[in-house]
Amino acid sequence: MYKSSQERMPIYEALQKYKDTRIVPFDVPGHKQGRGNKELTQFLGESCMQIDVNSMKPLDNLCHPVSVIKEAEQLAAEAFGAKHAFFMVGGTTSSVQAMVMTACKRGDKIIMPRNVHRSAINALVVCGAVPVYVNPGVNKELGIPLGMSYEDVKAAILENPDAKAVLINNPTYYGICSPLKRITELAHEYGMLVLVDEAHGTHFYFHDELPVSAMSVGADMAAVSMHKTGGSLTQSSFLLINNNVGEGYTRQIINLTQTTSGSYLLMSSLDISRKNLALNGKEIFDRVIELASYAREEINKMGGYYAFGKELINGDTIFDFDVTKLSIHTRDIGLAGIEVYDVLRDDYDIQIEFGDIGNVLAIISVGDTDLAIERLISALAETKRRYLKSPSGMLDHEYINPQVAMTPQEAFYADKRSIPIEDSTGYICSEFVMCYPPGIPILAPGERITKEILDYIHYAKMKGCFLTGTEDIHIEHINVVKE
Template sequence: MHSASQDRAPIYEALQKYKAMRIVPFDVPGHKQGRGNPELREFLGERCLSVDVNAMKPLDNLGHPVSVIKEAEELAADAFDAYHAFFMVNGTTSAVQAMIMSVCKQGDKIIMPRNVHKSAINALIISGAIPVYVNPGVNNALGIPLGMSISEVKKAMEQHPDAKAIFINNPTYYGICSDLKTITELAHQKGMFVLADEAHGTHFYFGENQPLNAMAAGADMAAVSMHKTGGSLSQSSFLLIGSRLNIGHVRQIINLTQTTSASYLLLSSLDISRRNLALDGKNIFAKVTSLANYGRDEINKIGGYYAFSKELINGDSIFDFDTTKLVVHTRDIGLAGVEVYDILRDNYDIQIEFGDIGNILAIISVGDRALALERLVSSLSEIKRLYMRDKTGMFDHEYITPDVGMAPQRAFYSEQHSLPIRKSAGQISGEFVMAYPPGIPILAPGERITEEIIDYIVYAKSKGSFLTGTEDMFIENIRVVGE
């Protein structure tokens, strides 16, 4: 149970006090509480610009917290039931990178599922750690990658007993959870650290009847995107730490890349959101879950769509399911998810999180209302009526097992030349190709390019997926390893 102190928000309180003191600023930022940039002040508001301030004694310093930020970190650790919590202002990307770089040096192995976010593979490029991929199973009917099966994890650990850590997505973008507790116990028996990417799992810490969160499972570190489902500003995040790590060392790793001009707008938004969720998270996420369940039931009544849920659970590669995720399989109405995504935005003014080859995902969170969900449901019903077509010839899977030819760092920094993607089969990729969102690579540096991957890239482009990652902004050419 949280201590009574959860109703405090030290950073927010310190900013209120600073504002009341009417300080004359001869420090940065140069807009001087908005006076130097009237258009920005008009756009964002005077209240916002007046607290966009520099680290100063009364407001503490994120890189070396000794007062209000330190207190806010302690409250966050208490709320998440972690040993320590770091406030992150470079996004969950920097939290993921800090996790990997805290436990892996150059040449160290790390076990991870291949459907990780790009930020995890970027951490390998920066640190020189070597990935040992556990290929997730695939549900071919839905075309989605699953969680990590225990037998695959055991196999990877037996083949690579020298691995330093295991990295787990909890949940995946599609709401699928692995058996975090069993994997954590196996890893700890082998002396490996357990790192969890909980970018999409903030609510696991505060809602009732949610899948197990990483700290409760005994993981060593977890990256939690407070901004995704917890209500804080974009780019703000928490890095949670278990008791087996050296906090000072992790802080040094964070400070290698995190800005020394931390935004107090981001910091205070984390502080306030943590307080809200600690005090009222149960009610908030009960409402979110019931809204998502309502949406799922109504969409499944339309026919043709399939909004999946806990019925997928198999006790292993789908150990649990996050019912706040409204994921809808669209292929049976003859439309790729990304096509439904585009129609919703262009014709119905509805912006969902993403569409891939076979599915769409609507994020339901602390700010949603029933009326908006009714509008989504009725729009999907109309889209089926107007656009449904024969589904033959549609791609049926979202995940292709990679063939890793060399370490990501070596491939990324090697001599490379550019080739048309259609002519690159057999080569080793020097760069990423991915659909964003979700930002899970189709190809990563060091992986062999196959005809299947090329077909997938061409198909995804033709359906309107937003592909990114290559130096060539048009994704026509790819840099491959070799002179």
């Protein structure tokens, strides 16, 4: 890439010019550069409100870019080594859904790990594609799902040679990476597209010591959460395409669901953050790796906790590990991850990314300081001192292999009835049940409800996990397919 080109920020520059020209707005939004909503302007600031604008000729149009947005997309593609990059303002959820719907039509098969984010299964509900689930490996000591095994993917491909695509989580929420290059090459041998949910892998593109990125190994599409580790505003994302994936058709798919009123706050944050990563990414992630590695070492010294890392690598289901992820196993101190999550927030004013049944995850970024890391380490040590107890009787796994009885679309739109969740064993689920974050379904539409799953849901509720997905907000009833 040319450094000079990456110094450009076309959307940011166009917005600055717009502000300087003192345009009188007779278009939307109705707050008219903040003048019509004083409280919001005081809260967000005049600079922010002045660039919360609608599409116009000098600022281009996200649905059909021809000038500054188009140029910004080209610079992003160059920075990420892609054929094209789309600015996405509906989060990486919209990027994942666009990938699936670009690759698959109604009835087409798609091979994917079952521990996908709900956005991927939502895409199946919308477009009618049929999932071929590859159950991930499971680390029994940590209780977490792992990556996709090469042999398991190969078996799925051989059993379903008519599948259109393979979708891969890389990395998982916990930092686990699959053998991405080998799976990509295998899928291409059978004429299948490779789609990568890279929501937690933005930084892979900007540091040689981190796991390989989707575009670098020849994957066809990747959904990249710039807001998670790339510095942009929440809800902003890139969708990258490669090889023979058509730019025009992909944009048509995106425009089926993405807003026609793209936020210039989100787009400019992508533009500015891309420049920062392209020019300074190596130094930024040197610092992140240093902070995360120090924290991992100190946490492991105190005992009880296990901040896991590259020692888990096995060349297959844990092909590589993202060392910027501070994933910490908590069960050995007698606390579920969600309980540690709550203690850190309620007692120490520390907000971490998520806690589940056995682990917590702290996201480390360039925005962190040495002092903040020390505060986290101290709070974990205090939590252990105050609450340490025997782990006996604790649930020891996060992932349960599903029994798939119907496609997600068939089950979601089927005739259904609501029954008490404790009476639902044996029925086919017609909706989602999941803990958020991370948003990986415990149950998805079309899966048979088992006693093991109900025990898990009961345990998660008891421990304080935030359960979502059901029509009944209290998760006391569940929609099942009428039989």
